[in-house]
Amino acid sequence: MKYSQLLIPTIKEVPANAEIPSHQLMLRAGLMRKVASGTYIYLPLGFRCLQKAINIVRQEMNKTGAQEILMPSVQPIELWQKSGRDVDYGETMARFTDRHGRENVLSPTAEEVVTSLAANELKSYKQLPFNLYQISFKFRDEFRPRFGVLRSREFMMKDAYSFHADDESLDVTYKAMYDAYCRIFKRCGLEYVIVQAESGEMGGSGSDQFTIPCENGEDVIVYIKDSPLAWNIEKAPVDALEKQKAIKNPPKPEEVHTPKVGTIEAVCEFLKTKPKDMIKTLIYSCEDQIIIALLRGDHDANPEKITQLLGGKANDLADEATIAKLTGAAVGFAGPVGLMEKADHVLIDLSVAAMAIGITGANKTDYHIKNVVPGRDFKLEGDNIQVADIRNAIDGDTYQGKKLLFKRGIEVGQVFKLGRKYSSKIGAKFLDENGKEQIATMGCYGIGINRIIASAIEAGNDKDGIIFPISIAPFEVIITQAGKDDDIKDAAKKLHDDLETAGIEVLLDDRKERPGVKFKDADLIGIPIRATIGKRSLAEGNVEIKLRAESDSKNVSIEKASEEIQTIVNSLKEKLNI
């Protein structure tokens, strides 16, 4: 392929609206352009990267016996009403009415459609198990698209759905997918970490996330040094904190006037105390019920843990009106004393139960109460009271006595055991050996293809540009033709043709540009191997070969160049099992 024939609009300056390296570099290297917030055009180079990642995913999926299909992007809302996810997804799911007045959605994922397929076609246990997947654009109307392609509204996803007669069969496929994902990310040249995750909106029992550690990741990974244990923050367990020594004859609770200081920080400032001596009272509503959650002031609530304790039911922080009605005070002054009886359910974090004494809201606007002793001034036991782990791990926490460590990561894939959530609602049933009707159990397995590219760039870049793993680079080799003499052109052309014939993906930079410009562009785009043919080396009958990831170059005779480059390509590929 000739550079001069491709649209590769590289830019020298850093785009003003791009914050993180992958976003900036994808624009600068001419991989993509933005159409609107969260939607992008993949230009020739960017699309080649996507295709290469897709091919790896496809190969590994096919190896497991999964079958590729293609489902529609426009789906009838009825299917989503059956599963109840029209509500769960809410505004994130784009909807429109067609000319006939039918309600449609733009597919954010495809459990409903694939399960309805199974409902129609699945009759007998003899058909099971099977695993269907597709690679297609998904649309989610995110509250806040950001970081370029890392959180775009339209994105390329591989989504697979497996159907099984029983849990053992699901376990087998789940493991096969898990292993396939390991191979996929390895082949894409990504250093990944597998973390235990909550299944969230998807429902179901088990889930593992494949994340790429990097500074700009949106997920927080919690892990233990020299241990395979790792969790998404939403799932990370923490040891209960040691019970604080009880204070002898603790003073009585005392109301203090705290005018207009409703936040933890403001109260601490005002009363000269620390967040960890505060008790934070959060009020949730869940299916018309009122849930109160008590946390230490320096801790954050973990919505996933709370949802689990509520039996998976959707819950949200209560609105201002509900809080005012319940507490009789403005937001910021809620406290457990005298309030707990009014709630349907009270969740007390382990660390609150471990406190000896604390300060909390008085359920009276502009007042707090100090000298509140858990167990004395509010109950820790009762029919509607549960003491549990409902918070996010923070620095200093341990699990099984070992220190928890934190880093950020990008989620590139996730595998779920869905169970019968969708199959029961949509009616994916079959007859078993005994002629008895059974509901199929399911798994689903997603990979964000764009995120593979973006996270590879997050992980692989330097001041000059992208450093692509060879497996997903737009080209494997770039030939920089430095000079316009005929012998240079001819030698470059011949090397290009030889490599192309040998099946190497090679780009010939035949532009009428100065060598400096070509070197800069080659580095920016991040093609793993560069072969330079110019006056200097050609005079000695040599070609200069340089790896993007390394600083040194070497000279190889023009006759041996093609062979040598092929050897390097193969060795780079072998490292990634390509």
Next chain:
RNA sequence: CGGGGUGUAGCUCAGCUUGGCUAGAGCGCCUGGUUUGGGACCAGGAGGCCGUAGGUUCGAAUCCUAUCACCCCGACCA
């Protein structure tokens, strides 16, 4: 959706506070010439309804109002 910010040439940004003549710079682009191994130099040139719509004013990029878009911080997810 809540909070903050930005819209001026293809890109990065000055100018706006304190309204005033023809709206600027660097980079990029076009032409000619000199260059040619790490984003060259000289000369000439094209390119802007100052996001959009109203308003104030003799006069608006600049002040006011509305609106749209984009970006950042929060709740979601591949």
